[in-house]
Amino acid sequence: MAEMIKKATRESFGLAVTAAAKENPNIVVLDADLAQATKTAIFKKAFPERFVDVGIAECNMIGIAAGLATCGKIPFAASFAMFSAGRAFEQVRNSIGYPHLNVKVVGSHAGVSVGEDGATHQCLEDIALMRSIPGMVVINPADHYEMTAAVRALVDYQGPAYLRLCRLPVESVNNNDDYRFELGKGITLRDGSDITVAATGLMVSEAVKAADALKAEGISVRVLDIHTIKPLDKELIAKAARETGKIITVEEHNIIGGLGEAVCSALCESYPAPVIRMGTHDCFGHSGPGAELLKEFGLCAEGIAKTVKQALGK
Known part of the structure; x- marks a missing residue:
C-alpha cells in the first residue's frame, strides 16, 4: 500500500x-x-x-x-x-x-x-x-x-x-498497490450490491467515506471513481446499473451538463435505470469557507449517505 x-x-x-x-x-x-x-x-x-x-x-x-x-x-x-x-x-x-x-x-x-x-x-x-x-x-x-x-x-x-x-x-483514495490509470476507464473503489455511487474529483473521497459508514449499517454501496468524464466508461456504468439497480452521481458542478447528465445519456442508450444527480441544482455558489459550502450543498459524506438512504427507502 x-x-x-x-x-x-x-x-x-x-x-x-x-x-x-x-x-x-x-x-x-x-x-x-x-x-x-x-x-x-x-x-x-x-x-x-x-x-x-x-x-x-x-x-x-x-x-x-x-x-x-x-x-x-x-x-x-x-x-x-x-x-x-x-x-x-x-x-x-x-x-x-x-x-x-x-x-x-x-x-x-x-x-x-x-x-x-x-x-x-x-x-x-x-x-x-x-x-x-x-x-x-x-x-x-x-x-x-x-x-x-x-x-x-x-x-x-x-x-x-x-x-x-x-x-x-x-x-488519497487511490494509494493501493494495484492502482492503474487509463483514460476513459473508471475505477471501482468499493464493491457493493444495493446501489452505486459514481463520483468524480473531490467528491470521490467523500463517496468512499459515505460507503464505509453505510457498510456498518448493513448497506452495500458500490463506489465508482469516474476520473474521465469524456470519454465516459459506459461499460462500467451499465454494469453497475444492471447489478445494483440504481445510481447516484456526485460532482462539484452543476447537474446540468456534468457527470450526472453524461451518465444519464449513457444509460438511456444501453440499460435504462434510475439516476439521482447530486451537485448544484441550476444555481450559482456564494462566498464562504470551502468546506462549509460543500456541506451546505450536500456535497459531503453525510449528504451522500443521506441520499443513499432516501434512494433505498431507508
Whole structure:
C-alpha cells in the first residue's frame, strides 16, 4: 500500500507536470498571472525558460498555446477554471478544438470549494463547456496519485484535453498497490450490491467515506471513481446499473451538463435505470469557507449517505 497523502490536486498537478518535464523537453507551461495559486510556480522555478506568464490575458494564453502545439510542443495552459474554460471558451473551441491540437487546458479552483472568492470564481459550468467541444477529453482526478497518473497520460495522449484541479486538500483514495490509470476507464473503489455511487474529483473521497459508514449499517454501496468524464466508461456504468439497480452521481458542478447528465445519456442508450444527480441544482455558489459550502450543498459524506438512504427507502 502506497503512502496516504493529503494534498490539493492543484499542488499535485504542479509537481507532476514538473516531474514529467524532466523527461520530456517538449513540455511547456503557460499561466495567466495565477502561478502561485495554480501551482505552476513549481514548474516555473524548475524550468523558467519553458514557462510563459501571459498576464491577465487568458484568451491570448490559449492562442499562444495553440501556436506552440503546432511547433511540436506539449503546452499545459493553466488558470482558474472560470477563466481557462469560461472566459477563453471561444479560443479553446476554435483554436484548439477545431484543429484538434495537442493542448492541455488546465482549470484550477473549480467548484464551490474555491470558497470566499464567491460565485464569480466558483466555476460550476466548466465540465459542461469542455464536454461540448468535439474531440475534447475531460478529466477530473480524485487525489494526488490520480492527478500524477493523469498528467503522465496526457503527456502521451495526442489531442486536446481539459484537466480539472481543486483547491482544497483531499485524502488519497487511490494509494493501493494495484492502482492503474487509463483514460476513459473508471475505477471501482468499493464493491457493493444495493446501489452505486459514481463520483468524480473531490467528491470521490467523500463517496468512499459515505460507503464505509453505510457498510456498518448493513448497506452495500458500490463506489465508482469516474476520473474521465469524456470519454465516459459506459461499460462500467451499465454494469453497475444492471447489478445494483440504481445510481447516484456526485460532482462539484452543476447537474446540468456534468457527470450526472453524461451518465444519464449513457444509460438511456444501453440499460435504462434510475439516476439521482447530486451537485448544484441550476444555481450559482456564494462566498464562504470551502468546506462549509460543500456541506451546505450536500456535497459531503453525510449528504451522500443521506441520499443513499432516501434512494433505498431507508
